[in-house]
Structures are given as C-alpha cells and as structure tokens.
Amino acid sequence: MLRHSRSFRLGAALILSLHALLTVAPVVAFGLSTIGAGLRAELWAELWRQLSQTRLLLNSLGLAALAAAGAALVGVPVGFAVARTDLPWRQGIALLSLLPLTLPPFLWATAWQRCLSLHGVSLAGLGGAAGVMALAWFPLVAWPAGLGFAHVDSSLEDDLRTLGGEWVVFRHGTLPAALPLLATGSVVVFILALGEFGVPALLQVSAYPVAVFTAFSAFYDAGRASVLCVPFLATAGLLVLALRRATREVDLAVLSQLSLPRRIHLGAWRWPAAALMVLGPGAAWVVPLVVLAWAADPAALAGEFRGPWLLSLLTALLAAVLLSGLGLTVGWLCRRGHVPGSQGWLALQVVLLVLPGTVVGLGLVELWNRPAGAWVYGTPGMILLGWLARLAPLLVLLFAAFLAQVPLECEEAVWLDGGGGWQTFTRLIVPLCRPALAVLGALAFIFCLGELATTILVAPPGVQTLAVRLFTVEANAPQHLTSSVALMLVATCLAPVALLAAGIARCSHAEQGSSTEV
Amino acid sequence: MRVVLRISGALSLAAGLAGCAQQAAPQQVVCYSSTDQVFAEPVLKAFEQETGIQVKAKYDTEETKTTGLVNLIQQEKGRPQADVFWSSETGRAITLQKAGCLAAYHSPNAQGIPSAFKDAGGFWTGFSARARVILYNRQRVKSAPPASVQDLLKPQWHEAAAIPNPLFGTSSFQAATLFLVWGNQRASTFFEQAKANGLQVLPSNGAVKDAVSEGRAAWGFVDTDDANVAIKDAKPVAVVFPDQDGLGTLVMPNTVSLLQGAPHPEAGRRLIDFLLSAATEQRLAAMDCVQMPLHPGVPTPPGVKRVGDIKATAVDYVAVAGQMRDVDQRLQRLLGL
Numbered sequence: 001m002l003r004h005s006r007s008f009r010l011g012a013a014l015i016l017s018l019h020a021l022l023t024v025a026p027v028v029a030f031g032l033s034t035i036g037a038g039l040r041a042e043l044w045a046e047l048w049r050q051l052s053q054t055r056l057l058l059n060s061l062g063l064a065a066l067a068a069a070g071a072a073l074v075g076v077p078v079g080f081a082v083a084r085t086d087l088p089w090r091q092g093i094a095l096l097s098l099l100p101l102t103l104p105p106f107l108w109a110t111a112w113q114r115c116l117s118l119h120g121v122s123l124a125g126l127g128g129a130a131g132v133m134a135l136a137w138f139p140l141v142a143w144p145a146g147l148g149f150a151h152v153d154s155s156l157e158d159d160l161r162t163l164g165g166e167w168v169v170f171r172h173g174t175l176p177a178a179l180p181l182l183a184t185g186s187v188v189v190f191i192l193a194l195g196e197f198g199v200p201a202l203l204q205v206s207a208y209p210v211a212v213f214t215a216f217s218a219f220y221d222a223g224r225a226s227v228l229c230v231p232f233l234a235t236a237g238l239l240v241l242a243l244r245r246a247t248r249e250v251d252l253a254v255l256s257q258l259s260l261p262r263r264i265h266l267g268a269w270r271w272p273a274a275a276l277m278v279l280g281p282g283a284a285w286v287v288p289l290v291v292l293a294w295a296a297d298p299a300a301l302a303g304e305f306r307g308p309w310l311l312s313l314l315t316a317l318l319a320a321v322l323l324s325g326l327g328l329t330v331g332w333l334c335r336r337g338h339v340p341g342s343q344g345w346l347a348l349q350v351v352l353l354v355l356p357g358t359v360v361g362l363g364l365v366e367l368w369n370r371p372a373g374a375w376v377y378g379t380p381g382m383i384l385l386g387w388l389a390r391l392a393p394l395l396v397l398l399f400a401a402f403l404a405q406v407p408l409e410c411e412e413a414v415w416l417d418g419g420g421g422w423q424t425f426t427r428l429i430v431p432l433c434r435p436a437l438a439v440l441g442a443l444a445f446i447f448c449l450g451e452l453a454t455t456i457l458v459a460p461p462g463v464q465t466l467a468v469r470l471f472t473v474e475a476n477a478p479q480h481l482t483s484s485v486a487l488m489l490v491a492t493c494l495a496p497v498a499l500l501a502a503g504i505a506r507c508s509h510a511e512q513g514s515s516t517e518v
Numbered sequence: 519m520r521v522v523l524r525i526s527g528a529l530s531l532a533a534g535l536a537g538c539a540q541q542a543a544p545q546q547v548v549c550y551s552s553t554d555q556v557f558a559e560p561v562l563k564a565f566e567q568e569t570g571i572q573v574k575a576k577y578d579t580e581e582t583k584t585t586g587l588v589n590l591i592q593q594e595k596g597r598p599q600a601d602v603f604w605s606s607e608t609g610r611a612i613t614l615q616k617a618g619c620l621a622a623y624h625s626p627n628a629q630g631i632p633s634a635f636k637d638a639g640g641f642w643t644g645f646s647a648r649a650r651v652i653l654y655n656r657q658r659v660k661s662a663p664p665a666s667v668q669d670l671l672k673p674q675w676h677e678a679a680a681i682p683n684p685l686f687g688t689s690s691f692q693a694a695t696l697f698l699v700w701g702n703q704r705a706s707t708f709f710e711q712a713k714a715n716g717l718q719v720l721p722s723n724g725a726v727k728d729a730v731s732e733g734r735a736a737w738g739f740v741d742t743d744d745a746n747v748a749i750k751d752a753k754p755v756a757v758v759f760p761d762q763d764g765l766g767t768l769v770m771p772n773t774v775s776l777l778q779g780a781p782h783p784e785a786g787r788r789l790i791d792f793l794l795s796a797a798t799e800q801r802l803a804a805m806d807c808v809q810m811p812l813h814p815g816v817p818t819p820p821g822v823k824r825v826g827d828i829k830a831t832a833v834d835y836v837a838v839a840g841q842m843r844d845v846d847q848r849l850q851r852l853l854g855l
Contacts (some may be wrong), residue, residue, distance in 0.1 A: 044639075055854075083697060084593075104566065110725075110728075114728070114732065115627075117732055117733075117734050118732075188554070198721065200722075201683060202721050202725060203717070203719040204719065204720075206854050206855060210685070210850075210855060211850075214686070214850075215587070216589055216844060217686060218588055218685050218686055218690060218842070218843075218846055219842075219843055219846070220586070220588040220589055220592060220610075220613050220617075222592070222593070224588060227572070281757070359800070362589060362593045363591070365590065365593045366593055367596050369593075369594055369596070370596075370597060377599075378599060436592075450739075456578070456579065457589070457590050458828070460576075461548045461550070461574035461575060461576040461577070461599065462573075462574035462576075471579040472554075472555040472577040472578065472579055473554075474558050474579070474724070475557050477554075477556045478747075478751065480753060
C-alpha cells in the first residue's frame with residue numbers, strides 16, 4: 001500500500017474538486033432546479049406509460065447495441081491494421097478514418113439517403129440507422145483500440161509466439177492488452193447511439209430519445225425530461241458493470257516504451273489491405289463528402305464565417321489541451337485508487353456521459369447565470385466550460401482504460417524510490433502516456449468542434465461556433481452555403497490533427513529502429 | 519504561491535478590461551430568435567443601421583436538432599439575459615407567457631395588425647406569417663395535385679405523401695389545430711387512416727422539402743418558406759394552398775415579445791416597434807422566406823400572397839397551444855412515434 005503525502009492528498013482533492021465543479025456541479029444544479037417539477041406524480045405516470053411501450057426502449061437498446069457492435073467490427077481491424085501492420089499510407093488512412101467524426105451522423109445519414117435514393121434504395125429501418133451510426137462512430141473504437149494495440153510489450157508477444165502462431169499472440173497477448181480501450185470505445189458508441197435522436201428520426205425508427213426530446217423541445221418541460229431520463233441512468237448502471245469487467249487490470253500485457261511491438265509484414269496483401277481500408281470504412285465518408293463538395297461553393301464563405309471559425313478553432317485547441325490534462329490526471333487518480341471512492345468516481349463518469357447535452361447546458365446556465373458567475377456567464381468562456389463539462393467524462397474513461405496497460409509495479413517502484421505521488425505522475429505516467437495524450441487529445445478536439453446540444457445553450461448572444469452556425473443556417477439556407485460550411489468544419493477538424501500527426505511522425509522516426517519487422 | 523498570485527493578477531486584469539469594455543459599450547439589445555438565422559439576421563442588421571443600437575442575437579436550429587431557446591429563457595428566468603424573443607410561431611410565446619417569462623408591451627406599430635394575431639394583454643404580438651402549404655413534385659404528380667389535408671387518405675396517394683414529425687414545430691401546431699377543429703375522435707381516426715395509407719413521417723419540414731424535391735415523396739406539408747427555398751433551388755416542385763374550399767389554410771405568424779426583467783427594456787421596445795412595422799413586413803415578404811404581411815396594404819412582390827388573399831383557418835392560437843401536449847401524446851401512440 002503506497003503512502004500518500006499530505007501535499008499529494010491536498011493536490012488530488014483540489015483536482016477532483018475542480019473536476020466536480022466542471023462536470024458534476026452543472027448536473028446537480030439542473031437536478032435541483034427541476035426537483036420540484038420532477039416530483040409531480042403525473043410525470044412518473046408518463047414515465048411508466050413510455051416504458052410500457054417496450055418497443056421504444058427495446059428499439060433504442062437494440063439500435064445502440066448494433067451500432068456499437070458494428071463500430072467494433074469496423075474499428076478493430078482498422079485500428080489493428082494501422083497500429084500493427086506495415087500497411088502503406090498508414091498515417092493517411094488513420095487520419096482519413098477520423099473524417100466520420102467531423103460531422104454529426106445526422107448529416108451523414110442525410111447525404112447517404114440522398115445518394116441511395118437516386119438508385120431507388122431506401123436506408124430507412126433499424127439496420128440502416130445502426131449502420132449509419134456504426135460507420136459514423138467507428139473511429140471511437142479504431143483510434144483507442146489502435147492505441148492499445150500499438151503499446152503491447154514486445155517481449156510478451158515474443159514469449160507467446162514461441163507457444164503458437166500469430167493468432168495465439170493476438171488472442172492471448174495483443175487483444176487482451178487493447179481490450180480496456182476497445183471496450184471503452186464501444187461503450188462510448190453505445191451511449192452516443194442510445195441518446196441519438198436525429199438519425200433514427202430521419203430513418204423512421206421509433207426510439208426512446210423521442211420521449212426525452214419532446215419533453216424539452218415540444219413541451220419545454222425540463223422536469224418531465226429529467227424523469228424520462230431515468231431509463232438512461234439505469235442503462236448507465238449496466239454499462240458501468242460491463243466496463244469494470246472489461247477494464248480490469250491487464251496482467252499479461254504491459255505498456256513499454258523501450259520495446260515497441262513488431263509490425264506484421266503483410267507481404268503481397270499490403271496494397272489490397274490498404275485499398276480495403278480506404279474503400280470499406282472509407283466509403284462512410286467518401287460518398288457523402290463528394291455530395292457535399294459537389295454542392296459547395298467556397299465563394300459563399302464570406303468574412304462573416306471567419307469569427308465562428310477562429311473562435312471554434314482556438315477554443316477547441318484550448319479545450320483539447322485542458323481535457324487531455326484533466327482526463328489523464330483524474331483517470332490516473334481513479335484508476336490507481338489514489339483517492340477514496342475511485343471506482344464510484346469512474347462509474348459517475350459513465351452516468352455523466354449518458355445524460356443528454358441539453359441537461360448539461362441548462363445545468364451550466366443554472367450554475368453560472370448568477371451575480372457570482374457574471375465574470376464568465378455571457379462570455380465565450382461559457383463555450384469552453386460547456387465543452388469541458390460535456391467531454392471530461394469521456395476523456396477520464398479513455399485515459400483510465402489506457403492506464404490499464406501501465407504496470408502497477410513500475411509506478412510502485414518509482415514511488416517507493418522516493419519519487420512520491422506527483423513525481424511518479426510527471427516522470428513516469430506522463431511520458432508513458434504521450435501517445436495517448438496525442439490520440440485522445442485529437443479525439444477531444446474533434447468532438448469539441450462538433451458539439452451542438454450544450455454549445456447552442458451556453459454560447460453568449462452574438463457569438464457562434466462553426467457547428468452552431470452550420471445548424472442555424474442548415475434549414476433554409478441555399479444548399480451551396482450549408483455544404484460549404486460543412487466542408488469548412490471538416491477541414492477545421494482535420495488540419496490541426498494532420499499537423500499533429502506529421503509532428504509525431506517526425507519524432508517517431510528516431511524510434512523506428514527499435515521496431516523490427518516480422 | 520507566486521503562480522497563484524500571477525493567476526489572480528491576470529484574472530483581475532481581465533476582469534478590469536471587461537469592466538472597461540462594458541462601460542464603453544454602445545447601446546445594445548439582446549434578441550433571442552427562433553426564426554431561421556438566414557432570414558432574421560438581415561432584419562436585425564437593418565435595425566442596427568437604422569437606430570445605431572447594437573443587436574446581440576442568439577439563434578435556434580430546427581426543433582428536431584436541438585432543444586431550443588424556450589428552455590434557455592425559462593432557465594434564465596431568475597436573471598434574464600435577453601430583452602426580446604422573436605419566435606417563428608405562436609406556441610413558444612404562449613408557453614413563455616404561461617411561465618411568467620414575458621412582460622406586457624403594446625407597441626404603437628401593432629395597431630394595424632388584426633386582433634386574432636396578437637395577445638390582448640400585450641405579451642406577444644404577431645407579424646409576418648407563414649402558411650402551411652402542400653409542396654408537390656411535378657414529375658411525380660402528373661394529374662390534379664392534392665388540394666386538401668384530406669388527400670392524405672386517398673388511395674391514389676398510398677405511400678406517396680409525407681409530413682414532418684407532428685410532435686414538433688409547425689407540424690405539431692397543424693395537427694393540434696385539426697384536433698381542435700374536428701374533435702379528438704375524428705382527428706384520431708384521420709391520423710390512423712393516414713398511417714394505414716402509408717403516410718411517411720419525416721423528422722422536419724426541411725426533410726419533407728428534400729424528400730419531395732428529390733421525388734422520394736410525391737407531396738407533403740411544409741411551410742411557405744421551405745417551399746420557396748425549394749422553388750428557388752430550381753427543384754421540380756410547386757405549391758398549393760390547401761383547403762381553400764373548406765377548412766382554410768393554416769396561417770402561423772411570427773411573434774415578438776419583451777422579456778420580463780429584460781436588461782435593456784427601452785432598446786428592446788424599440789426593436790419590437792421595428793419588427794412590427796410595415797417596413798419589416800415588406801422586407802420579410804421580399805426575402806426567400808416570402809412571409810405574408812399582416813398589416814393591410816403592405817406591398818408584396820409578385821407571387822407572394824397576403825393573408826387577406828387566401829382563406830385562412832379560423833384559429834384560436836391560445837386554445838391550440840393549450841392542447842398541444844395532449845395531442846402530442848395521442849399522436850405518439852397513433853403513429854408509433
């Protein structure tokens with residue numbers, strides 16, 4: 001048992017308090033503001049009525065399960081191929097695989113439906129909706145899984161290789177090492193699909209979120225919406241159990257910077273595999289992107305879009321840095337049990353992630369729209385707070401999953417060597433997690449740029465992000481304008497990530513010597 | 519400790535600068551608008567140019583994309599940030615009035631507007647209306663186009679017609695109007711039969727417009743602004759004002775309201791006066807949203823109707839808004855939404 005110094009305990013308490021202020025306090029504020037309304041008996045009768053329509057809830061659970069399974073089915077091979085094979089254009093493929101995340105799945109579904117309707121094919125139905133969501137969110141499995149696959153200790157794999165072929169290595173070494181990240185990514189897709197309203201509505205699948213959405217959007221009744229969120233919370237409980245099982249300490253596979261795992265030589269399959277990666281999951285974005293580009297007119301992007309673009313870019317960069325730092329710190333504190341109630345804190349992150357963005361947005365309004373919060377309320381700082389509140393739970397869960405690959409013994413050794421808690425963190429954990437900081441930071445950046453539900457509520461009057469701008473002009477603006485704004489958003493998402501990838505590639509040249517080909 | 523001092527210093531400096539900026543700021547008004555940004559923004563800019571008052575606007579998306587400004591206004595009720603709420607229809611204003619978020623204001627420019635389109639207490643006033651019209655695809659509808667909401671039941675339109683999700687927005691208002699006019703029994707049977715006739719329920723007016731424009735649906739109900747966008751985009755579509763021989767076409771005005779506790783009430787009243795002027799109605803009629811003026815005698819471009827040019831459904835907007843929740847629950851059950 002490691003002994004925590006007073007300064008460590010104080011620092012940990014401060015960080016968790018900050019995290020709670022950013023993420024938990026808005027939800028509590030929302031809960032308190034609606035508690036009176038939520039106690040109305042009629043609302044619980046309404047909840048019972050909604051639940052009695054089991055078809056709605058079953059549709060939603062089925063849709064979410066299919067979307068998560070589909071995302072894993074596509075994401076795991078992509079993540080493995082990019083991280084562990086000598087596939088040509090690996091970095092390009094990895095970057096392109098992020099494209100589906102740059103626009104909301106509703107827009108992809110619309111574009112796909114337009115394409116298919118030209119050929120008399122309908123996308124409507126449970127399969128179509130699940131397929132669209134799986135292809136839109138598979139990067140959430142592919143990138144974290146790739147991170148896990150890339151950081152398995154090569155000596156472990158070599159030992160397993162002596163017992164059998166590559167399948168044995170994958171089955172008993174590589175896959176278990178990546179499982180925590182893979183499972184967390186899949187759970188995140190499940191949560192997103194469970195709360196999604198736009199895609200099922202467009203593709204005519206009745207789903208449970210319509211009840212919550214109508215409570216907010218048709219009845220403007222936050223109390224009713226809170227009560228109707230109860231099934232989401234129950235589902236979160238089940239997800240917590242699933243995640244705990246999947247992200248147990250990985251005993252066999254450990255992360256190491258000293259001996260990177262070997263890349264698998266694909267031989268004659270290199271180019272066909274690359275083509276498959278581009279044409280398979282790549283088709284998720286190629287076709288809709290061509291539709292957008294066809295309709296776009298860059299001249300439509302007048303100077304009025306410069307403000308939203310600059311605001312989005314700078315705020316998202318800052319948010320990504322803060323989210324990565326906070327996510328890693330809180331993820332580490334909880335993963336290693338350095339604070340009381342660590343497991344409960346991690347479970348709370350799942351609950352926070354399940355809640356609709358509107359709840360977080362209205363909670364932030366309740367929390368900060370008061371004289372003491374006047375210094376930030378009504379300023380663009382609220383957008384930053386909104387993104388931190390919405391995405392910090394996601395980053396904490398992903399970092400906690402990644403840290404399952406860091407052997408506890410290494411930490412204990414540094415700690416007992418006199419390093420203490422914070423030195424262990426800065427000298428061991430942060431350097432080991434550099435790849436995760438880059439990958440998960442990139443995901444956070446893209447998520448921030450696309451966030452809509454919370455942003456539209458907390459952005460001050462006169463200020464819009466690019467995503468908000470896209471959706472407020474989307475309904476009745478000419479098609480060339482909306483297509484141009486959508487392409488601008490895609491480019492804004494990918495350009496900094498491409499720069500980051502290029503920087504990492506340059507740095508990793510020096511390390512390539514340690515990676516040998518099988 | 520030094521770090522803490524530096525951060526505090528930076529924050530104090532920022533707060534000081536913000537304070538100076540606020541003192542030096544020109545007169546301003548904060549407007550929350552659920553009317554489409556592409557149409558509301560030019561009008562608010564015209565107000566800025568005419569009065570010199572800076573408008574800080576916050577816009578909404580379609581109802582099915584996010585959950586709206588009404589929730590925000592209710593949440594901000596204790597410390598309102600907005601002065602004026604410009605709504606694209608009446609239901610939201612009535613909701614806010616019931617929640618005690620609105621203040622009364624009788625604008626002098628509201629005098630020419632028929633009383634059916636404004637609240638007697640001055641909590642909201644209607645202007646520039648949209649109509650609920652049939653948009654049909656000329657390539658799919660070769661014979662006589664549909665001319666009534668009752669055509670949703672005709673066998674010739676089996677699996678050919680579409681409506682936006684009637685739980686949201688103007689489609690919800692149209693459905694609630696039918697329940698009010700026909701009664702629950704007849705309206706429920708109507709929607710059941712329409713469903714049996716293969717009625718497509720799409721997420722929004724925009725989705726119906728796209729489906730009809732691309733021929734995925736032969737015809738459907740949308741608002742006049744959606745229809746005009748499709749026409750301007752040279753889609754093979756045409757418009758019918760339905761039920762001119764019977765029920766009439768549903769007309770839904772924009773509404774404008776002053777918020778209770780508005781931080782800039784005087785500037786807010788000036789913006790309301792501006793929006794309710796005949797000049798603004800003329801401007802909105804000339805834009806792609808082709809909104810119909812409520813003031814008598816406002817000139818409109820060729821092809822843009824005035825409310826007086828059509829037979830409008832006789833609607834008690836407050837009564838319709840009052841039963842929307844009940845209707846939504848019925849429709850959820852009847853249509854399996």
